[in-house]
Amino acid sequence: MEGCSELRNQAIGGTKPEVKFFEGEKWLVITGLLGFLLAGICAVWVMLNGAEVSPNGDVSKAISFNAALGIFILSTAAISPLSGLGMKSRAIFRWSYIVLALYSYFAETVQNLRGVNPRFVKDGTAFDEGVGFIFAFVALLLVLFYLFLAVQYFRKKAYRLRPGLVLGIRYAMIAVMFSFAAGIWISVNQGRIVGLHGNIIWLHGLGFHALQALPFVAWLTERSSLTTSVRSRWIHITGCAYLLGLAAIGWQTILGNSIMEWSVLPLLAICSFLISIAPVVLLLRQTAAINKSYRA
Structure with missing residues (x-):
């Protein structure tokens, strides 16, 4: 009888199941873990070949960047279910952030391995300039999308969860x-x-x-x-x-x-x-x- 009463209360909105960390965010979690994998690969490279890659690359920076972005993505995946966003809005944020994170991993890792500073390109090719320009634009989008997510936590809908x-x-x-x-x-x-x-x-x-x-x-x-x-x-x-x-x-x-x-x-x-x-x-x-x- 007690179980039936609980189900009835949920059906009429009396109680709601508790929102859990990481709920529905498998792909964000995988994207975050990818950062740790790339950081590990870069760490092996540094042990075998050293950090500096001529003329301006530094693979040790790729280690710290990939690990930091991985932690950031995992932390975001943990709290995203508590944002109060609907399924469609969460999906838009999720996949946008995944695409932006994947590009960031690519730019930081590949360019440093090629000997290019991905943020401040010096004497690079047209490809390097293009990657750097897109990287700056991606960084701006990462901020704007996260600002959208951040605002949700200051709404009553999220607070009630x-x-x-x-x-x-x-x-x-x-x-x-x-x-x-x-x-x-x-x-x-x-x-x-x-x-x-x-x-x-x-x-x-x-x-x-x-x-x-x-x-x-x-x-x-x-x-x-x-x-x-x-x-x-x-x-x-x-x-x-x-x-x-x-x-x-x-x-x-x-x-x-x-x-x-x-x-x-x-x-x-x-x-x-x-x-x-x-x-x-x-x-x-x-x-x-x-x-x-x-x-x-």
Whole structure:
């Protein structure tokens, strides 16, 4: 009778099945895993032949790029079901991103193996210039399509699916926009170095890692014994601290200074990221204590 009641409630909209990570995103997952495969192949190349390929190629950059894009695609595949998008809209985003990612893998890997910097082509052939031009256009499309996805998490439709988790994803999406802005900055700057010691790549990379860190905290709060208001408070603290850390790193970079020096902004960034990690430690300890009590 209880099972029949549950089915009846679902039929009339009383309850809905929980939306799960990666649900319906097999091909995005495969595309993300392809990045790790290509990174591994490039790593073998570097061990056998060295990283530099004359005149301007650097296969070690292909390793980091392919792995980073793979992580990004996998993280996106995990949270995509929580966007609230309909099947057709998700399919459009999915296949557009797959095509763009495949081209990015191709440009970064093949061109570096050919001795060409795919982003900043110097004395290249018409083919190299064409690949570089399309690569820049693809990078812009990656930003625009992701902006479309990001907006969905700020709608009520997405929030109703899993409120705490979507709240964490909202903060992650803001952080990702910092990363995209940093990527555009690198392109306009014609490189990652600013001033004497500033390096844009730190802001670019740490912003994307919010896709793993912030939803993970929100996921842990779902499995805690905390009240709804306390869960939301933890997610807000984590998200705000992470964004503050990114802002400090960004400002330090704008000043042309290294984030490794002992000054106010790097220390502020360190403290902010430590605060964003604190809920993870506390929630994991609580989960371990609950599991231990169950076993007892």
